Amino acid sequence: MKRAYVRPTMVGERFVANEYVAACGDKEKVYKFKCDAGGGKSGEVYLETNNIKGFQPLGDTYLSSYHACGITHDASTADKFLDGYYVRGLKVTPVKVWRGEKGDNTYCTTKINIKEWETAKS
Template sequence: MKKAYVKPSMESEMFVPHAYIAACGDTEYGNYLFECDAPGGRLYYYGKDWWGNQEANYLGNYTPCNRKHEASRADEFPDGFIDYNRNGREDTGEAVVVWIERGAWGGIRNAHATTNLNRDSWETDKS
């Protein structure tokens, strides 16, 4: 049996993705540029006590550094307040969002606060 000669041919297909998946530059996984701009005072953040009740936790005296810090979206950003009149509770105009910067062993290394309560409007960088 003789084999017939078949002329070589090349076929190509165009790749068309069905879904968009970004590895780099996706702001969903990028970092916040957290602006430390809240006025100074006694800084508190809200957390849960042993029984699951919401309570205000005192972090210490706060002084803004007026810088933008790169903060992972996975970090803690609890609601809080700066107690300007030192009465131990949140009053009108004292609300802030706190970024708790953790150290290598999980302890609080530093705390920053912003008066911009709308997290959706925070500036981000790309991963």
Template sequence: MKRAYVRPTMVGERFVANEYVAACGDKGTVYKFKCDAGGGKSGDVYLETNGRKGFQPLGDTYLSGYHACGTTHDANTADVFLDGYYVRRLTVTPVKVWRGEDGKNTHCTTNIHMENWEKAKS
């Protein structure tokens, strides 16, 4: 039987991922919270800035006027959430403040315990 010469070749395969896997903690995770402070009534928002618990009109910083939009927002877990107060007439309600995606809006929730907020992948 006659043998034929076969030139040696190297065959390689390229790995192409067919699924995206995130391996970086909370990246791409969002908090879901409802903008509900004041129940739709207009008021003012102050930020807790003087380090003393409770609202002090001359110590905490006025942020803006506010009216709840009632929307459930998706906010990135890396966003800044501030402690504050929703004030309407003589009623003061502790809130968590989120300034929106552009950092210029005011959204407040009365659910101030962020560990209880729903999380979802964006």
């Protein structure tokens, strides 16, 4: 049996993606939370700033007066959410505070565990 010489060849293949894959992680996600602290009654909001658990009127920083709007807001997962307290008379409620898209408003929720918040694509 006689063997035939076969010239070696190099075959290249070009990768062409056939599916779009987004690699932006949480950039495009938003938290959905309800502005509900105080149940619609006016009060004051203080930020937890002295690193001592629980509200201290002389140790925590006053932020603003507050009245819950009852609206479910969409806030970017990249935004800051601050620990704070909603205070009305002698009643103190721990809250998460979001300052809004421009950082100049006060929105509070009594659901303080962010891991339990609903998320969605923006």
